[in-house]
Amino acid sequence: MRFSLPGFDLDRFVRETLAEDLGDGLPGGGRDVTSESVIPAGARFAGLMDSRDAIVVAGLPVAEAFFRALDPTIEIELLAVEGEGVAAGTDLMRLRGNARAMLTAERSALNTVQHLSGIATMTREYVRxxxxxxxxxxxxxxxxxxxxxxxxxxxxxxxxxxxxxxxxxxxxxxxxxxxxxxxxxxxxxxxxxxxxxxxxxxxxxxxxxxxxxxxxxxxxxxxxxxxxxxxxxxxxxxxxxxxxxxxxxxxxxxxxxxxxxxxxxxxxxxxxxxxxxxxxxxxxxx
Incomplete structure (x- = not known):
């Protein structure tokens, strides 16, 4: 099931966040110069996202949307459930796909899931x-x-x-x-x-x-x-x-x-x- 929230346009959020990171509309912008210059176009990566501390998980479907926006054929397996408390070292997401796309989307995806999981984790502390x-x-x-x-x-x-x-x-x-x-x-x-x-x-x-x-x-x-x-x-x-x-x-x-x-x-x-x-x-x- 596609992740959705009332009043939130996921596609627009992903598009605008990536555009900001890529410098769309700026002189010389619109590209990931590091990945394009270092990584061959056809290279493929496997990726594993994990928690380094005990956290409450939030935002994995949004992170997934960043990777899919740049590589529609990417293979993604979510390994944790939203709202779940997990121990340090828990695997959260497994990916296989185009290396350039994964590297370009990495920061936006991580920023989002780190921020939202941080909020969820603090909230759980207050509830307890x-x-x-x-x-x-x-x-x-x-x-x-x-x-x-x-x-x-x-x-x-x-x-x-x-x-x-x-x-x-x-x-x-x-x-x-x-x-x-x-x-x-x-x-x-x-x-x-x-x-x-x-x-x-x-x-x-x-x-x-x-x-x-x-x-x-x-x-x-x-x-x-x-x-x-x-x-x-x-x-x-x-x-x-x-x-x-x-x-x-x-x-x-x-x-x-x-x-x-x-x-x-x-x-x-x-x-x-x-x-x-x-x-x-x-x-x-x-």
């Missing part, structure tokens, strides 16, 4: 540290421009759920919106009057909770609250809307904040700061 099946880990909009759909896919592979995908699928009222509207309640009322169905309202004080709920907020984002304040906030809400803890959350604090009774915990660093997974690709001439 949270240790709370009653609370759901969420990502945020802190993503690299152009990679949001892929990065949010990677967080799902790590065990998180997606927060809103963008500015279009839910309103999120934050302090600057409140500053202009004059109050939390007025900001929420304006969103309600505009016909917005999903209205997430950020509050950083417990006295803002009731005005937000009365005005029609459908979810509360409890910002930068310590565990004691979060418990107080959850008690005030009494289950009328879902609650989300955000801000100041890391591997050391997530368990205590999730244990306060909130429904969600959101962590921006899942996509903003995840280190690339250590994944290699070795070739052998055929």
């Amino acid at each position: 540290a949270m240790d709370n099946p009653s609370c759901t880990l969420l990502d945020t909009r802190k993503t690299i421009p152009g990679l949001r759909v892929l990065e949010k896919y990677a967080t799902r592979m790590g065990g998180a759920a997606n927060h809103r995908m963008g500015l279009w699928d839910a309103a999120m009222i934050k302090d600057n919106h409140v500053l202009v509207a004059g109050s939390v309640g007025e900001a929420v009322r304006r969103a309600v009057d505009a016909g917005v169905r999903e209205i997430i309202c950020e509050v950083d004080r417990v006295d803002q909770i009731e005005p937000a709920l009365v005005a029609g907020a459908t979810r509360l984002l409890l910002d930068n609250m310590d565990p004691g304040t979060l418990r107080e906030a959850v008690g005030i809400v009494q289950g009328r809307v879902p609650t989300e803890a955000s801000g100041g959350i890391n591997l050391d604090t997530i368990k205590a904040k999730a244990a306060t009774g909130v429904n969600f915990v959101s962590v921006g660093r899942l996509t903003q700061s995840a280190p690339a997974a250590d994944i290699g690709l070795d070739f052998t001439p055929l």
